[in-house]
Amino acid sequence: MKPAVQRILIMSAILCAMASLAPAQGIQLNASVDQARVEVGSVIVYSLEISSISQMNANPTMPDFGGLQVVNTNGPFRENRMTIINGSSNVSTILRWQLRAPTQGTFTIGSSQLEYGGQTYRSRPIAVTVTMQAPPMIPDDLKHEGILPAQSNNAAVNKQLNGRLFLRVEVSDKRPYVSEPVLVTYKIYWDNIPIRGLQYPNEQLKAGGGLLDERFRAQGDIQPATETHGDRAYQVAPILQYTLTPTQPGDAEIGAYFVAVQLPVQRQSGRGPFDDSFFGDPFGANTMQVQLPAAPVKLEVRPLPTDGQPANFSATVGSFTLKASADRSTMRQDELLTLDVTLEGRGAVELASPPRFPDNDAFEVVDQTARMDTARPKDYVGGTKHFQYSLRPRKFGRIQVPSISYPVFDSEREAYRALRTEPVPVTVQPLPQGVAAEPAAPGGASVTRKVGNGPQLNFVQAIGSVRHGRVEPAMESPLMWLFLVGGSMLILAMWYRDWRRATLDPAAARRNGAWRAFEKRLRRIKAKGGDGRNAEVAGAFEHAVRNLIADHYNTSAEGMTRDEIARLLAGSNLTREQVARLLERLDACAWASYSPIDSPIDVRAWSEETRAVLREGLRA
Amino acid sequence: MRRLAAMIMALMLSSAAWAATGEEQLLERANKAFTAQNYKESAEIYEQLIEQAPHDPRLLYNLGTAYAHLGDRGLAQWRYLQALQFAPRDRMLRQNLSIIDPEYETQIALTPLPPLNMVYWLMSGNEWTAIAAWASVAGLFLGAWALWRPRGTRLRLSLRKTAIAAAVVAAVAWPFAFGHYHQECMVRRGVIVSPEGSVRSGPSENSTETWKLKAGTVVDITDERTHPDWPMISFGGKGAGFISRDQIRRL
Numbered sequence: 001m002k003p004a005v006q007r008i009l010i011m012s013a014i015l016c017a018m019a020s021l022a023p024a025q026g027i028q029l030n031a032s033v034d035q036a037r038v039e040v041g042s043v044i045v046y047s048l049e050i051s052s053i054s055q056m057n058a059n060p061t062m063p064d065f066g067g068l069q070v071v072n073t074n075g076p077f078r079e080n081r082m083t084i085i086n087g088s089s090n091v092s093t094i095l096r097w098q099l100r101a102p103t104q105g106t107f108t109i110g111s112s113q114l115e116y117g118g119q120t121y122r123s124r125p126i127a128v129t130v131t132m133q134a135p136p137m138i139p140d141d142l143k144h145e146g147i148l149p150a151q152s153n154n155a156a157v158n159k160q161l162n163g164r165l166f167l168r169v170e171v172s173d174k175r176p177y178v179s180e181p182v183l184v185t186y187k188i189y190w191d192n193i194p195i196r197g198l199q200y201p202n203e204q205l206k207a208g209g210g211l212l213d214e215r216f217r218a219q220g221d222i223q224p225a226t227e228t229h230g231d232r233a234y235q236v237a238p239i240l241q242y243t244l245t246p247t248q249p250g251d252a253e254i255g256a257y258f259v260a261v262q263l264p265v266q267r268q269s270g271r272g273p274f275d276d277s278f279f280g281d282p283f284g285a286n287t288m289q290v291q292l293p294a295a296p297v298k299l300e301v302r303p304l305p306t307d308g309q310p311a312n313f314s315a316t317v318g319s320f321t322l323k324a325s326a327d328r329s330t331m332r333q334d335e336l337l338t339l340d341v342t343l344e345g346r347g348a349v350e351l352a353s354p355p356r357f358p359d360n361d362a363f364e365v366v367d368q369t370a371r372m373d374t375a376r377p378k379d380y381v382g383g384t385k386h387f388q389y390s391l392r393p394r395k396f397g398r399i400q401v402p403s404i405s406y407p408v409f410d411s412e413r414e415a416y417r418a419l420r421t422e423p424v425p426v427t428v429q430p431l432p433q434g435v436a437a438e439p440a441a442p443g444g445a446s447v448t449r450k451v452g453n454g455p456q457l458n459f460v461q462a463i464g465s466v467r468h469g470r471v472e473p474a475m476e477s478p479l480m481w482l483f484l485v486g487g488s489m490l491i492l493a494m495w496y497r498d499w500r501r502a503t504l505d506p507a508a509a510r511r512n513g514a515w516r517a518f519e520k521r522l523r524r525i526k527a528k529g530g531d532g533r534n535a536e537v538a539g540a541f542e543h544a545v546r547n548l549i550a551d552h553y554n555t556s557a558e559g560m561t562r563d564e565i566a567r568l569l570a571g572s573n574l575t576r577e578q579v580a581r582l583l584e585r586l587d588a589c590a591w592a593s594y595s596p597i598d599s600p601i602d603v604r605a606w607s608e609e610t611r612a613v614l615r616e617g618l619r620a
Numbered sequence: 621m622r623r624l625a626a627m628i629m630a631l632m633l634s635s636a637a638w639a640a641t642g643e644e645q646l647l648e649r650a651n652k653a654f655t656a657q658n659y660k661e662s663a664e665i666y667e668q669l670i671e672q673a674p675h676d677p678r679l680l681y682n683l684g685t686a687y688a689h690l691g692d693r694g695l696a697q698w699r700y701l702q703a704l705q706f707a708p709r710d711r712m713l714r715q716n717l718s719i720i721d722p723e724y725e726t727q728i729a730l731t732p733l734p735p736l737n738m739v740y741w742l743m744s745g746n747e748w749t750a751i752a753a754w755a756s757v758a759g760l761f762l763g764a765w766a767l768w769r770p771r772g773t774r775l776r777l778s779l780r781k782t783a784i785a786a787a788v789v790a791a792v793a794w795p796f797a798f799g800h801y802h803q804e805c806m807v808r809r810g811v812i813v814s815p816e817g818s819v820r821s822g823p824s825e826n827s828t829e830t831w832k833l834k835a836g837t838v839v840d841i842t843d844e845r846t847h848p849d850w851p852m853i854s855f856g857g858k859g860a861g862f863i864s865r866d867q868i869r870r871l
Contacts, residue, residue, distance in 0.1 A: 367715060457689065457719055458712035460654050460662075460682040466643050471675040471706060474749035475801040484753065487760030494767035502771065512771060619772065 027052045029060060029114050031123035039131055039158070041151050041293075043071060044099045048112055048123060051092035056116060060095070060123070064110035068128065071098035101130040137163030139229035145169075148293045157265075157288065163232075164191040167259060167292035172380065175300045178246050180317040180411045181348045181381040184254060186240040186294060188261070191232050196262040196287060198239065243381050245348055249303035257294045262287040308416050310407035312356060317409045318347010318382065322355070324404060324421035332429050336366060337391040339401055341421060346382040347411065354387045355406040362399040363391040396428040507554040514551035515615075518544055522607055537603045539593035542586050545610065552618050562587070574617035582610065643669065650682070659689040677707035685716060693720050694813030694835030698869045701728065701811060701838070705804055705871075708741045720836065727838040730799050745800025752793035759786035808841040809871040810853065817868065819861035823850030830861050838871070839863075 027050070034045040050060060062076075076095040083090045101107070107128045114121040138147050147168055150161040165188075172183040188195070224237040239259065246252055265288045304317070320343050327338040343352055350372055357365045367390040376383050391401065401424040410417045474480060502508055521544035528537055543557075546565075550557035553568045562583055569579045588601050650665035666683035673679055684699035700717045701724075707713060717724045729737045743751070766779035803809070817833035823846075833839070837855060844851035851868065854860035 457685055457716050460651060460685050461678045461712065462651075463647055463676075463678045463682070466647070466669055466673040466679065467676040468673050469675070471746065473801055473805050474746040474753070475797065475805070480749070480753045483757045484760070487757050487764070491760045491764040491767065494764040498767040498771070508771075619774075 027056070027114070027116060027119075027121055029112065029121040029123045031063070031109070031112060031126055033109070033126055033128060036127070037129045037131065038101050039155070040101055040104055041148075042101055042130075042155075043153060044068070044101065044128060046097045046099055046109060046126070048076075048095045048097075049092055050095075050114060051090055053089055053091070055091050058114055058116045060112045060114040060121075062097075063112040063123070065097070065099055066107045066109055067102070067105075068099040068107050068109065069102055071100050101128070104130055104132050106130070138166065139163075139232060141229055142168065146295045148295055150290050150292050152288060152290045154288070157263075157290070161193070161290065165189070165193050165195070165261075165290065165292065167257075167294045169254070169257075169294045169297055171254070171297055171299070174297070175302060176246055177302045177317055177409065177411050178249055178304050179315045179348055179351070179409075181243050181245045182299065183381050184242040184244055184297075185238050186257065186259070187236050187238045188259070188292065189227070189234040189236050191234050194264060196264060199260040199262075199289075244299075245351065246299065246301040249301050252299045252301050254297040254299065256296045258291050260289050260291050263290055304409055305414075305416075310416060310418065313407045313409070313416065314353040315409075316343075316348065316352045316406070317411055318345055318349065319410055319412050320345035320347060320349065320408055320419060322404070322406050322419035322421055324401070324424055326401060326424045326426060329425070330427045330429065331393070333393055333396045337363070337393070337401070337426060339389040339391055339424065341387040341389065341404055342384060343387070343406070343419075344382075344384040346380050347408075348381070349383050349385045352385055355404050357389055357391075357404060358402050360402045361394055363393055363401055366390045366392050393426075393428040396430040398425065398427050400425050510551050510554055514548055514618075517551065518548040518611075518614075521547070522611060525607060526604065534598065535593045535595065538589040538601065541603045541607055541610075542589035542593065545582070545586060545614070548614060548618075569617070572617045573619060574613065578613055578617060582613070585610065643672070650686075654682075654686060654689075657689075659686045662686045663690060675706055677703040677710065677713070681707070681710065681713050681716075684713075688716060688720050692813075692835075694811065694815065695869075696720055697724070697836035698811040698813055698871070700724075701871055704728070704741075706744055708744050724836075727836075730803065740796050740799060743796075745797065745804055748793055748797035748800055752790050752797045755786045755790035755793060759783045759790055762786060804871075808844070810839055810841045810851070810868040811871055812837045812839065812863075812867060813869050814867040817863055819853065819855075819859065819863050820850075821861055823847040823852075823862040825864075827862065831855075831859050833863075839868070841868070841870070 030049045030051070032047050032049075034047075035042070038044055046063075046065070048060060048063070050056075050058075076097050079094045079096070081092045081094070083092075099109075107130060109126045109128065111125050112123045138145075145168065147166050149158065149163075150165045152158055152161070168187045168189055170183075170185040170187065173180070176182045188198075224235045227234050227236045244254065265286050304315070323342045323344075325340050325342075327340070331337055341355060343349055343355075354368060354370055357363075357368075369388045371386050371388075373384040373386070393399065403423050404421045406419045408417055408419060409415075502512060521540065525537055525540050525544070528540070546557045546560060549565055549568060550560060555564075555568070565586070566579060566583060569582070574582070585601075585606055589603065592601060592603075646665050646669055650662045650669070653659070653662035653665065663683060663686035666679060666686060670676070670679050670683060680699045680703035684696045684703060687693075687696035687699060690696075697717070697720055700713060700720070703710070703713055704717070721727070725737065728741075730740050731737060760783075762779050762783035766776050766783055769776035769779065812833045812835055815835050817835070817837065818829050819831035819833060820827040821830050822828075833855065839853040839855040842852045842854050842860065846852070847862065849865045850862040851865060852860065853863055853868070
């Protein structure tokens with residue numbers, strides 16, 4: 001290291017040490033804002049700088065922001081700086097808060113206080129003037145909806161975007177009845193502005209008390225269309241849809257919401273940021289975030305009228321039709337009929353409770369299920385719901401599934417209606433002679449009864465005798481664990497015996513490895529080039545077969561004669577013909593390997609056949 | 621001596637027969653009361669019977685049904701969930717459970733994967749344990765037999781294949797068996813039986829109420845020794861607290 005650099009480092013270290021040891025001196029507490037005059041909704045940055053000539057460990061109090069809303073609720077952004085000028089150091093800490101101006105007026109940010117070394121330091125109060133926003137240049141036909149203008153940190157951009165980019169809330173009905181679903185759609189409108197990445201806030205849409213909400217359309221599913229309002233042709237894309245179902249009468253509110261979009265901008269000065277040529281940044285490197293707020297929407301939830309409300313009304317509101325169909329028209333007495341009751345139309349069809357199957361002497365309900373059709377309409381809340389009843393006939397002959405009545409409140413007609421299905425005729429054939437019908441009397445097994453207005457619960461089960469005693473967990477059975485431990489011990493003992501047998505008996509070990517060696521030799525023969533007729537291949541094949549037989553019978557392959565091979569193979573599973581054929585092939589291979597001329601035999605073809613014959617013949 | 625033995629035997633048989641007759645009469649009375657829609661009396665009689673046969677799923681089911689008709693959802697669900705441990709394939713039981721609590725399957729789910737839960741609830745804990753144990757024992761003994769046979773023989777190969785198949789069955793069944801055992805014997809669970817279970821920050825009525833749980837909610841009992849009248853519970857990782865003993869029943 002150079003001496004000059006060393007000196008600088010040593011000096012810096014000494015200065016730092018002195019700074020940390022020395023008492024705080026020359027403390028200053030300065031407050032400032034980046035803009036003293038802003039529009040409603042704009043963000044102001046309030047900075048509080050504590051500077052001293054040495055490091056100090058003290059925190060100033062948070063000032064009273066006088067009605068301005070703090071955006072960074074997790075605490076201020078903190079920045080530390082240290083400067084050394086002409087040998088004198090200055091340490092400063094800057095705390096920054098982002099504040100939003102909620103309404104028009106003059107707001108005074110109070111002073112902050114810092115106590116250190118027995119002294120109190122105060123920052124000066126700052127006044128911020130908040131003016132009204134430029135009136136949104138929304139088309140006349142949308143003005144009554146209270147659409148808010150787009151907001152960014154740049155006033156010039158806000159001015160350019162006014163009326164050209166906004167978020168609109170569409171509510172299907174602002175005066176719904178209790179239990180009548182409302183479709184809320186958020187749409188982005190833009191006019192000749194290349195919007196990019198859409199960002200949704202982390203927080204969900206806040207539905208007020210008494211509203212059940214369900215997301216209807218997935219975020220990001222943007223399909224723009226063109227809409228003309230006034231003299232402007234807007235690109236319009238629905239970005240979010242919610243279904244809200246009011247659960248209590250009175251006023252309800254759909255909370256404020258916002259999304260953010262990225263707009264590509266150029267870093268050019270002296271021109272309007274959204275002049276058409278402004279969007280010429282081919283790489284899209286520079287973007288600006290713009291927030292599109294939507295104001296809260298108030299709903300007036302009307303109570304369902306009590307006059308004329310049917311006794312068995314189950315709070316299903318909407319405009320529906322009800323149909324019934326059976327899965328067959330003829331059945332046996334011991335079969336079950338499936339009745340499909342379909343409720344279809346606009347309204348809270350998904351929340352609809354199943355219609356009550358009427359008391360009758362023709363059929364009884366054994367089971368019932370409900371399911372929604374997966375296809376849902378896009379433009380309104382509704383759909384199709386199927387209620388399926390498994391019905392058991394109580395008698396035979398030409399009988400009818402009775403008409404099912406289902407009271408609903410029709411919000412379009414503003415009156416209660418009783419939907420009814422048509423009776424479904426069914427022919428029930430009696431059971432053949434000798435077949436007994438299942439008991440259907442009370443106390444019998446597996447019958448269903450309807451009780452009062454409550455759910456259709458299955459009946460109690462018939463019990464012949466009570467099962468006494470406790471059911472102990474089988475996991476704690478000592479017998480089971482005894483068998484498992486015994487089995488494990490046994491398999492370990494057998495494995496050890498098998499291993500000993502294989503390793504301590506050389507003949508067995510050689511026999512066990514014989515096939516592996518044989519297969520390896522055959523693979524080498526196959527890997528050799530040529531057409532399989534040359535002397536080298538024939539010799540290798542003969543060698544492989546001889547070694548296999550020698551290994552299998554634990555004898556020497558060297559000098560093993562034709563008679564010896566025949567004698568050894570006589571004790572195998574090979575037939576005499578197979579042995580004779582094998583010996584002939586070995587002779588032919590031996591001849592071919594010593595012959596000076598090419599042999600006519602195809603050793604490769606032989607090798608596959610011989611392998612199969614020997615595998616079967618030498619099997620124990 | 622023989623006479624004495626015969627008398628004792630006769631006495632035992634007659635007392636057993638009397639007990640059986642008494643139970644049958646009680647069962648008949650309970651069913652009659654149920655049929656006459658006198659659910660309260662029916663439930664009381666079933667409660668008496670359950671003291672003698674606490675693990676009979678049919679009795680538990682009938683009692684749950686009586687409570688369901690009485691409108692006592694908490695007690696009904698408690699009895700149904702008890703019955704489900706012993707008779708998980710009982711269709712009527714599952715139908716009734718789904719009527720009183722359409723989300724009961726979520727409450728008793730072992731894993732977040734529905735297909736695994738479906739397989740898990742195909743059988744009771746003891747059934748899964750029996751399958752796992754028999755498959756393991758079969759695999760071990762067949763494997764031992766295969767190792768005992770000389771290498772290369774056909775029997776040895778066949779035995780080895782069968783033993784591997786048994787081991788695969790055991791490997792599938794053991795996790796479900798241990799899952800049931802853990803849920804039913806190792807984790808202490810309870811069901812909220814009062815219409816609105818009031819969970820408090822401390823073990824007394826004066827403590828702040830932090831949660832309200834609806835009847836039928838299944839919770840974990842984390843400590844019931846420190847304050848026997850105010851067991852400490854936790855539910856679904858959402859919260860924890862103390863609840864009065866009369867508002868909860870052990871599953």
